[in-house]
Amino acid sequence: MPTAPEKKFTYNPTIGIIIAMILGIAAGLLVGKPMGEVKFIGDAFFRLIQMNMILFVVTQIVDAVGGLSGEELSSIGLKTIAAFLISSLLASAWGIACAVIARPGAGLENSELVLNATTDLTATTTTVQDTILGFLPTNAVSAMANGMMVPSIVFSVFLGVAITIYRQHHGGQSKMLDLVRELGDLLLTIIRLVMNVAPIGIFCYVSASIGTLGLEILIPIGKYILVLLVGTLIFTIVWLIVVSVRCELPIGALFKKMIPMTVMAAATISSAVTLPLEMDDAKRKIGLRDKIADLALPLGMPLNSNGSALHMAVTAIFVAQMYGVEFQGGALAYVCVIALMLSLANAVAPGATLISLTMLIPALGLPLEAVAILGGLEYIVAAIRTTLNVNSDVFCALLVAKSEDGIDYDIFYGRKEYQEAA
């Protein structure tokens, strides 16, 4: 493809989304509850993207794994998964440390908020064994139909590996791979088209969320939000420093290239909806090579959830403090591991973390009412969490890429245009 003419018009999606968000918050505050009426437009926008997501992720992973050679597969795959697990565990531990030091839940024992909390949620109990078993599908179609990301990905990885082996015996050809690859491209085209109206969808969604919930809810548990926000911020900055040193990239430039996806993540509170933009920017702006980006980023969406792990760890300790329960030593390690596990089991949908909390809180012997209090905060908390989830995917991918010659520095420094693979 010859050099595509640069877009001349000044429409910048990131700016559009930021403006939509600000307008949305303002409209939500000014108009209040009636803004809830437009939520369905935002929902419709999200669904137009979400409907493609499971197939998109499956096609990306099958394509990425199926397109690799044997050695590449094991080295990239293993390194990526190791990076995901270690960073999520660190995030979880960091979240516990933040909450233990800052004690956001102390002094709330007798507040109205805690005393009045009621819930219609039911406790879900889960053991570590169940959680691990849950990563494996019993039926690939039903896993996809129910939006269970990890089982679908496990299936896709196996299919991809099978395709790799098949191709070795068939002169590198596989009709299945071609079909999957093209389907992935077609789905991405649908998503890109829908993205053009992102500001409208985001305005409706944000204004409805703020309008129906109001900002007052923030005040009593402002400390919790603050701890979460600062904890996430520090974690992100440390990540940024580690990656820029390891990959020898200028920190400022890297930060700047990651702004659009961060804004998108915060606005849509969905790592799934952000994924296409994230992949585009990682390839076109940061210079991540296809073999890394196509594998690590879709894989990281459900498997690498630094933000969710951190959020769940902070929340667990916060709730315990709120009800005057002290966790120590072994119990803290348990919280750390459970938070990590549940961050892996997250279904990729807005509001999914609430479901994870219904597993986490009872698993720690804490009252479920706490989830109801936090439920009202979902939007704000999710915005914080999702940015870290998305950013850490890219960070992990960059770390792996460094050791696999997967970064094209010419693209990063703007010396060359990204070329679509033939």
Add this chain to the structure above:
Amino acid sequence: MAEAAAAPKKKGLSSGMQILIAMVAAILAGIFFGETMKQIEFIGSIFFRLIQMGIFPFVMCTIITSVGSLTPQQLSGNGLKGILVFVVTSGIAAAVGIFVALVMQPGAGLENSKLVQEAVFEAEASTVTLQDTLLSFFGNNIVNSMSSGSMIQCIVFSVALGLVISSWRNSHDGNCIVYDFCSQLAELLIRIIRAVMTFAPVGIFCYVSSMIGNLGPEILIPLAKFLLAMAVGMIIMFIGYFIVISIRCKLNPFRLVAKMLNMTVIAFGTISSAVTLPIAMEDTKKKIGCDPDIADLLLPLGMPLNSNGVAVHLAVTALTIAQMYGIAFGTGQLINVWLISFMLSFCNAVSPGASLLSMTMLIPALNLPMASIGIFGGLEYPTGAIRTTLNVDGDVFAALLVAGADGIDHEVFDAD
């Protein structure tokens, strides 16, 4: 008239005729044997399940390929105008169907029958808001939409994928693996469906005889009213068309009727728009004097895409069944019926048993009882005739509408 024009290609009886005979036999068997006939209902269910199992991928692949095969030429200028006319007229047709069924109440009057008293209907409560209805067109997860049978969500996805495929094919020399895959899959599925359709008379016999045996012959009363309602719907559409066309194209409506008589009779007799297409094209160009460019573009395009008759048929059927079971539809569900009839009319299968097939799509999509499918599916021939007539003439009307007064050679039109 119908028998004279019907030209079955197969030896022996045409499939429409076989189904009709099966239905009559089933009514007699049901009356004679009574409730014992219920024992064979499962055979009918087997038949319908064999069709239903392939319906979702079939509908999706059909829509993906028909939208995906549109060329930029068809998606611009007269092609785009034509598609717009198809969409609008099908929407109107579905609305006319609903209107007629609401006014004539073909399914009413069974309140005291065993049918209504026994019916356990799963149709959801009518507390759905407009926003919920609109939102429900979009699925969260296309695989989930397919597995849970959300027809509209699957159609929305298929149209989106089809449009993207169309632009993809344009920039890749017409090559698209996904398109080829879908078109072959649709082809394979229709073969399965055709093979199963051979046994349609058996399936219909089992369903109808068990229904009549269980509920008594008064269940048939709505059928006459139903056919009447469909005929009225068709006539309303025709009159509307003739008025609009004669104004827009400055044509004498009576002359137009005479010129279209030939293709209408053939459509009515063969109940196949595919068979009628060559004659429709010939007559539109040579007798009515429509601009050949427009006729050549829009008539073949309209055969799968523009099916006003199907839209009327589906809307009337859905409401008749709902009325028979005493289900009152609220505004939300009426919108739903309208949309489903409208959208399903775009995946009109060109195959024997087409009415039966579209009913297999419609009834589960609206959560109506499957048992009702037998008696309405048994009306394959009369409904097929009405549907096809309106489908074919609707294509011609759409072409004339796009052509306008300037696109018609009035000398040809006025000549005899």
